[in-house]
Amino acid sequence: QVQLVESGGGLVQAGGSLRLSCAASGRTFSGYAMGWFRQATGKEREFVAGITYNGRSTYYAESVKGRFTISRDNAKNTVYLQMNSLKPEDTAVYYCAAHPRYIPPARASEYDDWGQGTQVTVSS
Numbered sequence: 001q002v003q004l005v006e007s008g009g010g011l012v013q014a015g016g017s018l019r020l021s022c023a024a025s026g027r028t029f030s031g032y033a034m035g036w037f038r039q040a041t042g043k044e045r046e047f048v049a050g051i052t053y054n055g056r057s058t059y060y061a062e063s064v065k066g067r068f069t070i071s072r073d074n075a076k077n078t079v080y081l082q083m084n085s086l087k088p089e090d091t092a093v094y095y096c097a098a099h100p101r102y103i104p105p106a107r108a109s110e111y112d113d114w115g116q117g118t119q120v121t122v123s124s
């Protein structure tokens with residue numbers, strides 16, 4: 001099991017930027033693909049971005065391509081989500097999740113390890 005703690009959320013105006021961090025502890029972080037998901041009020045949790053365990057490949061939802069960047073530092077047991085050009089529709093609770101395989105799944109149901117979430121609010 002991997003313990004995950006997100007940070008970096010907050011309130012930002014449309015067009016602004018935020019950087020989320022997810023610190024991992026427990027099992028070997030470098031052996032896990034990582035995903036970022038978000039859940040807006042009244043909506044299902046959706047895939048935002050994912051990264052392979054060695055950081056060589058990244059994956060994005062169409063809605064965030066070109067605006068968000070996922071990265072990881074295995075020496076620091078941390079995965080990041082840089083969010084630029086934020087829009088009000090990006091408002092949600094953002095979660096990181098870990099999966100013990102190379103390619104990060106896009107389905108939330110495939111992940112067992114989750115952080116507690118961090119709120120991102122984008123005002124218009």
